[in-house]
Amino acid sequence: MRRQITALAIVALVATACASDPVQPAGVGAMNMGDPSATPANVVPNAELAVGAFEVLETAPAGYGRLSGTAALARHANGTTVTVELAGLLPATEFIAHVHGGDCGEAGGDHFKFDASGGDMPPNEIHLRFTSDSAGAAVMTVENSATAGTGARSLVIHPVTLMDAKVACAEF
Numbered sequence: 001m002r003r004q005i006t007a008l009a010i011v012a013l014v015a016t017a018c019a020s021d022p023v024q025p026a027g028v029g030a031m032n033m034g035d036p037s038a039t040p041a042n043v044v045p046n047a048e049l050a051v052g053a054f055e056v057l058e059t060a061p062a063g064y065g066r067l068s069g070t071a072a073l074a075r076h077a078n079g080t081t082v083t084v085e086l087a088g089l090l091p092a093t094e095f096i097a098h099v100h101g102g103d104c105g106e107a108g109g110d111h112f113k114f115d116a117s118g119g120d121m122p123p124n125e126i127h128l129r130f131t132s133d134s135a136g137a138a139v140m141t142v143e144n145s146a147t148a149g150t151g152a153r154s155l156v157i158h159p160v161t162l163m164d165a166k167v168a169c170a171e172f
């Protein structure tokens, strides 16, 4: 009985890991959540590159059945670069993507943190904020000055207006 309660508590924690994220206003303050003119991960020189295809999650709201795209993570001497390329999003919609520490089979699990005891915002985590165009496409790159270890496993995207909904996941 005690074990059951513990298991339920863990499930509840995992399920709400993203819902509790405060949403930062775009372009305000120094927090880096993406730069469309940054060098994309797949062309960063002398990097170790990992690329994964997005899969739509069961928790996705309606309207994402045709989503496709990739997430690329480059580990290099100057840090980490992450690039998302997506099509089939709802048009003109704002999204936030987080690097997560789990596989897509567990919907990404918890957020990846450089310092496990540190805060839940960049630069201790890797977040991207972007808006889809009128055709439902989006491309964004974010850079972080620390080099991510193998704990950076996946990228999960959420609509900004529905942060507890996980739309899609890609494994690096």
Ligand SMILES: [Cu+2]
Binding pocket: 018, 097, 098, 100, 156, 157, 158
């Ligand atoms: Cu997330």
